[in-house]
Structure formats: C-alpha cells, structure tokens
Amino acid sequence: MDTALTRLVGVRHPIVQTGMGWVAGPRLVSAAANAGALGVLGSATMTVDGLREAVREVKSRTDAPFGVNLRADAADAGDRVRIILDEGVRVASFALAPSRELIAELKEAGVIVVPSVGARRHAEKVAAWGADAVVVQGGEGGGHTGEVATTVLLPQVVDAVDIPVVAAGGFFDGRGLVAALAYGAAGVAMGTRFLLTSDSTVPDAVKARYLAATVRDVTVTRAVDGLPHRMLRTDLVAALENSGRARRLLHAVRRAAGFRRLSGLTWPQLVRDGLAMRHGKDLTWSQVLLAANTPMLLRSAMVDGRTDLGVMASGQVAGVIDDLPSCAELVERIMKEAEAVRERLTAAP
Numbered sequence: 001m002d003t004a005l006t007r008l009v010g011v012r013h014p015i016v017q018t019g020m021g022w023v024a025g026p027r028l029v030s031a032a033a034n035a036g037a038l039g040v041l042g043s044a045t046m047t048v049d050g051l052r053e054a055v056r057e058v059k060s061r062t063d064a065p066f067g068v069n070l071r072a073d074a075a076d077a078g079d080r081v082r083i084i085l086d087e088g089v090r091v092a093s094f095a096l097a098p099s100r101e102l103i104a105e106l107k108e109a110g111v112i113v114v115p116s117v118g119a120r121r122h123a124e125k126v127a128a129w130g131a132d133a134v135v136v137q138g139g140e141g142g143g144h145t146g147e148v149a150t151t152v153l154l155p156q157v158v159d160a161v162d163i164p165v166v167a168a169g170g171f172f173d174g175r176g177l178v179a180a181l182a183y184g185a186a187g188v189a190m191g192t193r194f195l196l197t198s199d200s201t202v203p204d205a206v207k208a209r210y211l212a213a214t215v216r217d218v219t220v221t222r223a224v225d226g227l228p229h230r231m232l233r234t235d236l237v238a239a240l241e242n243s244g245r246a247r248r249l250l251h252a253v254r255r256a257a258g259f260r261r262l263s264g265l266t267w268p269q270l271v272r273d274g275l276a277m278r279h280g281k282d283l284t285w286s287q288v289l290l291a292a293n294t295p296m297l298l299r300s301a302m303v304d305g306r307t308d309l310g311v312m313a314s315g316q317v318a319g320v321i322d323d324l325p326s327c328a329e330l331v332e333r334i335m336k337e338a339e340a341v342r343e344r345l346t347a348a349p
C-alpha cells in the first residue's frame, strides 16, 4: 500500500510502531522494521550511551529504516540528536514539539522529522517550522494524552496542515488503517498494539494484565505526574489518587532517586526535566518530581514485571486486544484486513 508515509520514510507498509519508554527497545523496533513497518526506539528512558548501543543493535538486526523518539526538552537532547546524526538514523520522532532550529538542523542532515502532537495548533506550529510529517494522537491513545478523540482530532489536523498526517490513538487492525486513510491520514501509528506482541520484551505477567483489561479498566489520571496520563487502572493508581500531598512527595522523591541512579542524570538535570514537563502548567513540587520520575514508575512494570508497583501506560485499545502475535504476523494481518476492507468498500452492492 503506497501512501505519503511509505514514500517519505521508505517503509513497505503505512504503519508506525511508536517510541514507548522501556518498551520500544532494539528487539521490538527491529522486528517491526523487518515486518515492513516503521519501528521507533523509545529513547526517553535510555541513557545517552544506552541509546547509542540500542541504535547500533537495531542496525545490526535490520537494514530497514527506523526512528528514534526523544523529548526535545530533555537536558541531554543535544547528545541524543548527535547520535541520530552520527549513526544515520532515518527518522527523528518527538514527544514534544522540537524547536524550529532543531528541525532545521536535522533536516539539513537528511533526517526526517516527525513530531507527535495532540492538538491542532501544535500540528500547525511544527508544520510551519518545517516538520516532514506529524503523528496525531487522539485522547484514547496510551501514555500522556489529550482530551480530543481521534475521530475528531484527525480530520481537524488533516484539514489544517499540508504535510502527511499519521493517525494514532486507538488503532489495532486493518479496519482502523482504512478508516484513518479515509480521514486523509497517510498511515497509522500504534503503541499499545505493538506492546502486546511476542516481540515486545515486556514481562509476560504485565502483558497478561493488559490482555485481561476491558475498555473500562483503562483510565486517565493526573495523580502520577500531574499531566493527563492514560494507563491501566490499578491499586497503585487508586492509592496515588487518594493519598495526600506529603505522601505523594515522599513517593516522588524515592522514585526520583532511583531514576537518577539509573539515568546518570544529576538532581538539577532531573528537576529541570520535571519542570520542562510542566508545559507551563501550574504543578506543585511533588508533581514536578513525579513528572521527572515517571520513567521509574513505568520501569517497575515494563522491565521488572511489578504490576503492583509500576505504572502500565496503555491506550483504551487494550480492552479490545486479546492476543500476542509477532510483529510480522500483526503487520501481515493488518495489511490483509485492510485490503479486504477496501475491496468490500469498492465492490458493487
């Protein structure tokens, strides 16, 4: 299936496996890339050296194009961009809008810049600054998310910008892909669906929690880091929502200390990252620290398998997913379904 996305990036299928912290590592990304999708490494939770190693590992496992997701506002974003340039990574994906200067620098070096946005005005801004394409995430999507549903946000953005738009939030099958194309998108980007594959390194016990979830078990809360964050509703989430300020601050400091050790960041860098994540919102100090240490909470689940202690970021779509195909099986299935849907739509009544 030939779309503006496949032409821009050089992938076989108009499907993106999004950059997810602790989830989108070399194994998942290379499996997605070998399946013909655009795999994207989640680098926000990697050290700078870890990112370089991960990029090299993906390159050793596939010749297909792939991307790196990073936070443009991270204290060490410059070092990460250097790796993208030095290692010849095809696509730079951003969790928050990169600056006009950063977009220009990457584009000059031949890197395709694809920021993720959750609102029309952000899409307009990055398009005006020269982004090559944009991933638009509707409110049903996993992780940090907005309020507007994909079915409303996607046509709004498609009408507002003239660069390729990739639809995210709630996609898992071939029907969704065709629906996104019908809205004018150039493809779909999926997080939760790729987390739930046999190629993802997320521990089995954690995958089982996602598979068991119904659509009503996925919630949006600000209790974890002060920003709207979509995740599985667990006892931890309920406890955070019900705990007082002092307890939350203690919890935040403990977690932040752990993340600092792992990431090699200094306390000032950590606090700067937390402040940057406020997005100009009025957060308390405990929320700033919580924002900075969200990576630790995700890690407990995604790496250590602690469904009791960790945060399991998730799209609503977890409620309709009940299997763990390989990336190759998943992508092939989606493309077959999409073709069948298109044939049905164009067949004489």
Ligand SMILES: Cc1cc2nc3c(=O)[nH]c(=O)nc-3n(C[C@H](O)[C@H](O)[C@H](O)COP(=O)(O)O)c2cc1C
Binding pocket: 018, 019, 020, 021, 023, 042, 043, 044, 069, 094, 095, 096, 116, 137, 140, 141, 142, 143, 144, 168, 169, 170, 171, 189, 190, 191, 192, 193, 195, 312, 313, 314, 315, 316, 317
């Ligand atoms: C476990 C998890 C971790 C995520 N981490 C990141 C991240 O580090 N950076 C980012 O830009 N988006 C992140 N996201 C959002 C996804 O990249 C993607 O936009 C979202 O999952 C799409 O919605 P879907 O889950 O309905 O497919 C994360 C999502 C999940 C489920």
